[in-house]
Amino acid sequence: MIICVPTEGDRGLDEAVCQHFGRATTFTLYDIDTGNIRVVENRSEHMGGVGTPPEHLSREGVNIVIAGGLGPKAIDMLNNYDIEVFVGAGGTVREAIELWRNKSIERATRDNACRDHAH
Secondary structure (H helix, E strand, O other): OEEEEEEOOOOHHHOEEOOOHHHOOEEEEEEOOOOOEEEEEOOOHHHOOOOOHHHHHHHOOOOEEEEOOOOHHHHHHHHHOOOEEEEOOOOEHHHHHHHHHOOOOEEOOOOOOOHHHOO
């Protein structure tokens, strides 16, 4: 199972969680079965590329996204790719994954989506 955390750079588990999902510079991918860590650049249309972050993450085999917050459209798009989304993460990737493991963050819904990111 692959967990994705939107991040600010390429320091792996020690990188900061980016609080704006679509504009994250990178996405840190953590395979909980193997312990493998990969950092991929955000090459979506938000960053001058093509496609949306959910499309790219789906191709990377992501199963779960752990974020600080994200808009309702992003939640819907990720769910349409069968990617579960959890919100309320902060700190580092390592800390965000621990929050998820401890069930200390909640599943993303339209009710807890960022209202100012409804695009």
